[in-house]
Amino acid sequence: MFGESFILFRVLGFEIRANVTWLFLALLVTWSLAAGFFPFVYPDLDPSTYWAMALVGMLGLFFSLLFHELAHSVVARSYGLPVRRITLFLFGGVAEMEAEPKEPRIEFWMAIAGPIASVVLGAAFYLLAHFMVAVGVPEHVAGVPRYLGFINLLLAIFNMVPGFPLDGGRVLRAALWQWTGNIRMATRWASRVGQGFGLLLVALGLAAFIAGNFVGGMWWFLIGLFVHAAATAGYQQLLTQQALQGRTVSRFMTTDPVTVPAGTSVREFVDQYLYHHNFDRFPVVRGDRLLGAAGLPEAKEVPREDWERTRIEDVCQGVAEENTVAADADANEALTRMQQARTGRLMVTKGERLVGILVLKDLLRFLDLRAELERD
Secondary structure (H helix, E strand, O other): OOOOEEEEEEEOOEEEEEEHHHHHHHHHHHHHHHHHHHHHHOOOOOHHHHHHHHHHHHHHHHHHHHHHHHHHHHHHHHOOOOEEEEEEEOOEEEEEEOOOOOOHHHHHHHHHHHHHHHHHHHHHHHHHHHHHHHOOOOHHHHHHHHHHHHHHHHHHHHHOOOOOOOHHHHHHHHHHHHHHOOHHHHHHHHHHHHHHHHHHHHHHHHHHHHOOOHHHHHHHHHHHHHHHHHHHHHHHHHHHHHHHOOOEHHHOOEOOOOOEEOOOEHHHHHHHHHOOOOOOEEEEEEOOEEEEEEEHHHHHHOOHHHOOOOEHHHOOEEOOOOOEEEOOOEHHHHHHHHHHHOOOEEEEEEOOEEEEEEEHHHHHHHHHHHHHHOOO
8 A cells, every 4th residue: 555665673573664655744743843943942052962862852753653553463363363463554554364353342452452552652751751851851852751751652543543443443443342142243333433533634734734834734725635535455465365265265266267388488478478367476386286486577587599598497486375266265364465466367286286276356346246236
């Protein structure tokens, strides 16, 4: 949704990533603190002091967002829900779970863990600021943890707005789920509240923009769009998971895929496969054993004068988790893998044998049909 992400480190067994949009947020926060907030609150300091304070403030914000998401992740893991990674991006962070909670109670504690962590961290920063002043640390230095205390409390309050997928929206969903016993209905209503909240933020952003507050208006507008889109996507994700629940990859795969023998030259591959078939990638096989996949990128890597004497098996992409899925795997798992790898095709295997191809458009066609038949 937000482009590429890169791995930073691992902590408590969780892979921590930063989306490229986080760099924009880090620069904007640092500049805003150094050029606006700290000079306004603590005037007449050296510019280098403001920039040092701003840098520490930005790093503190990074830690605060990570601490918030780690709280979600630790609670999720304690209930047996694996968390693939934590990704920080323009509007905060997200803990990417491999499955949804099975009970309202689990949903509640997972959701509330983040705001509780932010409140605790905010209180800790405020106590640190008071302690620093008490021992004679300059007021402006203590102002950095004081700012971080305020930010953490603000983060907790904002996230408790009862609109899905914010933490408060997940708490609302848990309550509705417990009351009705229907997670679909609970998600629909929590998502509608989230959509409404997103539209309210958009309206406030437009009003601020018209009033002359261009930067503030832009942020409210963008956050509102994000919340609205995320609320809509959250409900659609649940519908998708329910539609594919209990169905395996073999239900949707094509069983007679076009394959390329391992000894095929790159010249033959280009002429007889790339030009002849309307596919991006082709499985490369030796007998009934899958070796990998090849497409235009692999062909372009080989100089044209070497096409005749280079075999496709020598340049094909090897078999990997990103391009294969087991025939008996859950269809939801396959869809998640496609989204992560940003691919529209997965080779379906049984052991080392190729048994079919799973195409994204076939899954989407099924989901569209299911949505039309069950539209409410």
